[in-house]
Amino acid sequence: MIRNNVAELLSSKNYLQEVNLKGWVRTFRANRFIALNDGSTINNIQCVVDFEKTDESILKQVTTGAAISITGTLTESLGKGQSVEIQVSKIEVLGTSNPDEYPIQPKKHSFEFLRENAHLRIRTSTFSAVMRLRSALSFAVHKYFTENGFYNFHAPIITGSDAEGAGEMFQVSTLGLENTPLNEDGKVDYSKDFFGKETNLTVSGQLEAETYAMALGKVYTFGPTFRAENSNTTRHLAEFWMIEPEVAFNNLDDNMDLAEDFIKSVISYVVENYPDDLAFLDNRLTQEDKTKPAIERNDMSLIEKLKFVAENNFKRVSYTEAIDILRNCKPNKKKKFQYIINEWGADLQSEHERYLVEKHFKCPVILFDYPANIKAFYMRLNEDGKTVRAMDVLFPGIGEIVGGSQREERLDVLKQKISDLNIDEKELWWYLDTRKFGTAEHSGFGLGFERLVQFVTGMGNIRDVIPFPRTPQNADF
Structure with missing residues (x-):
């Protein structure tokens, strides 16, 4: 017999089948009443049992969390809350669930408790909705880039370069922690290691993607990245997708256009195609x-916020203008900010970004032309010699969701910046080669996928939008 799914039956009017x-x-x-869910939708389907015609020993095994097979007749429901139900003719218990041990009982659980049971939290309505939307957003990302002429590029996960220059990277090595070979200077002898040099898990596939863009025109990566930042905030993960x-x-203007159009497109996709999951999460929020x-309450509902972002232009503001706004705002003057803005050149924090978005402009904001000394070496230097063609997209509730720039295509300028930052030019010889042979202006950005999922689902903690979060002191599951 063909197996049906809950989503299709809830929308069916083919009664008596x-x-x-x-x-x-x-x-x-x-x-008598079983609420059954198979993951195809946020909604359960009601299965009505005739207990007088059903073996009592089977009914005793039908407990919360048990896996069962139901055969019966689809009928119009007379009760409230559902349009159809199943009149059960046969129940088969596929996998029992001890009600005294099963942790995901039909009651409200804290998110902290559910993180401790991350292997089972997907059984809850909240997490099933979040993960269906995560899957939908992933599809929408590939759909957008494919339809706009991009080629998917698989960047290496193991790398010898630090694209961000932050140094917070996980090391990859086959050398033992005991009796590690040392060179004449008493330092680790990486020539004895698997790759013959120091290697790490990547923080970004950008540098490699640039080389492919300079032949294929338009490429994108979508893969795991890693950062060994010892941070236990609601915004950081050690393993995340970029x-x-x-x-x-x-150029930079083209880059801002692309980021805005891309974000609007993927958000519009889930709003149009996943109304039930969004409605559930909207009500939760x-x-x-x-x-x-x-x-502290939100000015707009979750769905209103998503539509607002998808249907309105992002405000574009220079870093210099943003600094003036922040320096003269009440929270800064009254020292309500944790990080007080005193002068041009300050590195903006999440509290500043959220003030600009949520209080001042009240819409998504794209900041551009940042001070060169707080941005990465690969960003194109402006003619003023002080700023670079960088841009960040700021969202309500999150702050920065996208970071990007026009890349420095001039070989002499790029080499000087690498030298000023004491980066070993030999490590980036292949990157510099692209500036020797057919160089041209080019741009790109990075979007942390989990922050996008956070925004779309309204979840407050980034650990709740990835199946198994990796954070300091936490690598279970």
């Missing part, structure tokens, strides 16, 4: 807001 469903029990009430397009012949002080 015999159907078969396999899924997991959410609740079983009064030995989306990084690189486009030959694009509304209920959560009721427990907060009025000043």
Whole structure:
């Protein structure tokens, strides 16, 4: 018999057909009503059991979390909350679940508790909705770039270069922690290591993607990246996914256009195609807001916020203008900011970014032309010699969601910047080669996928939008 799924049956009006469903029990009430979910939708389907015609020993095994197979007849529901239900003719228990041990009971659980049970939290309505939307966003990313003439590029995960220059990288080595070979200077002898040199897990595929953009025109990466930052905030992960397009012949304005169009496109896709999951998470956020002080509540619902971003232009503001706004704003003058803005050149923090978005402009903001000394070496130097053609896209509730720039295509300028930062030019010989042979202006950006999922789902902690979060002192599952 063909197996059906819950999503298709809930939208069906083909009553009196015999159907078969396999899924997991959410609740079983009064030995009569089974709420069954198979992951195809946020919604459960009600299965009505005739307990007088069903073996009691089977009914005792139908507990929350059990995997079962239901055969029966699809009928129009007379109850509230659902349009159809299944009149059960046969139940088969595929996998039992001990109700005394199963941690995901039909009650409210804290997110911290669910993180401790990350292997089972997907059984909850909240996390199933979040992960379906994560999957939808992933599809929308590939859909957008494919339809716009980009080629998907698989950047290496193991690298010998630090694209960000932050030095917070996980080392890759086959050398033992005991009896590590040393050279004459008493330092680790990496010539004895697997790759013959010091290597790490990548923080970005950008540098490699640039080389491919200079032949294929438009490429993008979408893969895992790693950062060994000892941070336990709601915004940081040690392992996360990055989306990084690189486009030959694009300048900074083109880059800002691309980022804005891309973000609007993927958000519009999930709004149009996943209304049930968004409605559930929208209601969750509304209920959560009721427990907060009025000043901390969201001005817009989740769905309103998504539509607002998708349907309105982003405000473009230079770093210099932003500094003037922040220096003269009340939170700064009254020292409400943790990091006070005193002068041009300050590195903006999340609190500053969110003030610009949520309080001052009240819309997504793209900041551009940052001071050269707070940005990476590969960003193109402006004619003023002080700023670079960098840009950050700032979102409400998150702050920076996209960081990008026009890349420095001039060999002499790039070599000077590398020298000023004491970066070993020999490590980047291949990157510099692209400036020797057919150099041209080009641009790109990086978008942390989990921050995008956070924004779309309304989840407050980045650890709740990735299946198994990797953070300091936490690599379970």
